[in-house]
Amino acid sequence: DAGITQSPRHKVTETGTPVTLRCHQTENHRYMYWYRQDPGHGLRLIHYSYGVKDTDKGEVSDGYSVSRSKTEDFLLTLESATSSQTSVYFCAISESVVAGGRRETQYFGPGTRLLVL
Amino acid sequence: QKEVEQNSGPLSVPEGAIASLNCTYSDRVSQSFFWYRQYSGKSPELIMSIYSNGDKEDGRFTAQLNKASQYVSLLIRDSQPSDSATYLCAVNNAGGTSYGKLTFGQGTILTVHP
Numbered sequence: 001d002a003g004i005t006q007s008p009r010h011k012v013t014e015t016g017t018p019v020t021l022r023c024h025q026t027e028n029h030r031y032m033y034w035y036r037q038d039p040g041h042g043l044r045l046i047h048y049s050y051g052v053k054d055t056d057k058g059e060v061s062d063g064y065s066v067s068r069s070k071t072e073d074f075l076l077t078l079e080s081a082t083s084s085q086t087s088v089y090f091c092a093i094s095e096s097v098v099a100g101g102r103r104e105t106q107y108f109g110p111g112t113r114l115l116v117l
Numbered sequence: 118q119k120e121v122e123q124n125s126g127p128l129s130v131p132e133g134a135i136a137s138l139n140c141t142y143s144d145r146v147s148q149s150f151f152w153y154r155q156y157s158g159k160s161p162e163l164i165m166s167i168y169s170n171g172d173k174e175d176g177r178f179t180a181q182l183n184k185a186s187q188y189v190s191l192l193i194r195d196s197q198p199s200d201s202a203t204y205l206c207a208v209n210n211a212g213g214t215s216y217g218k219l220t221f222g223q224g225t226i227l228t229v230h231p
Contacts (some may be wrong), residue, residue: 033218043161043205043221058218090160105151106207106219108160 003027004109006091012115019078021112023091025071031094032074033106034058034066036087043090049074081116088113120144121208123222132231136193140206140222143187149209150182150189151219154202161205165191196229203227 003026013019023032034046035058045058047066055066063085065077078085092106124139138152149168153161167173167180167189179192189208193200206222 040223042223043207045218045220048218105163105166107163108153111160 004091004093004107006089006109006112008112009110010113012117013081014117015082016080019081019114019116021076021089021091021114023074023076023109025074025093027093027095027107028071029093029095030071031106032068033092033094034064034074034076035090035092036060036085037090037111038087046076046089081114083116086114086116120220121206121222123204123206123225125223125225127226127228129228129230130196132196132198132229134196134229136196136200136227136229138191138193138204138206138225138227140189140191140208141187142189142206142208142220144208144220145184145187147187147208150180151207152178152180152189152191153205153207153221155205155224156202193227196227198229198231201228 005024007022031050033048035043036046037043044060046060046064047055047058049055049068052068052071055068067075089112091109094106121142130136152165154164155161165175165178165180167182170182170184173180177194181190203224203226205224207219209219
């Protein structure tokens with residue numbers, strides 16, 4: 001998994017509870033991404049980071065926040081979990097983006113299965 | 118219209134046959150195209166990337182890109198049961214400052230039967 005770990009790997013929580021998922025990389029890559037994967041929707045980008053303290057929203061960011069205080073860690077927080085956030089969450093990293101957006105191959109972590117009851 | 122669409126599948130082919138997976142995209146300025154393979158319960162793994170029109174071959178895999186038709190495909194020759202997985206097409210949203218954001222298709226489930 002290209003030096004990417006995610007924790008926890010599985011989590012069951014209750015509606016209204018805050019939840020934080022962690023992505024840790026040992027590759028020193030600049031770019032990090034959080035996706036969720038749901039049947040019928042494929043992989044959808046939640047948030048991404050293009051450097052320490054530099055983050056931006058993806059297509060399904062409502063209800064999620066992120067932080068990146070170190071190159072190696074990218075945290076995804078569900079401030080108040082809802083059942084609609086039950087999903088598999090994947091972190092991804094990429095090394096570089098050159099002019100025109102090329103060379104942005106992304107490598108994925110093992111995923112976190114989250115169940116919100 | 119979805120930004121990235123894949124043939125819905127599931128696709129079933131016999132062992133040794135050629136599996137053909139197709140993907141169309143809507144954003145004409147897209148520049149980078151990727152195929153990922155995802156086994157059940159696992160994370161996506163990159164198998165091919167392609168940036169220029171034409172064919173790119175890597176072992177049993179061939180990616181084909183036609184930017185004029187906004188079409189990218191993946192051929193798997195001599196399909197093996199171990200190729201059974203979901204195949205995801207991913208497209209770079211746009212050039213310039215996209216920070217490498219990718220848009221994924223829904224995926225096509227491929228089953229290779231002995």
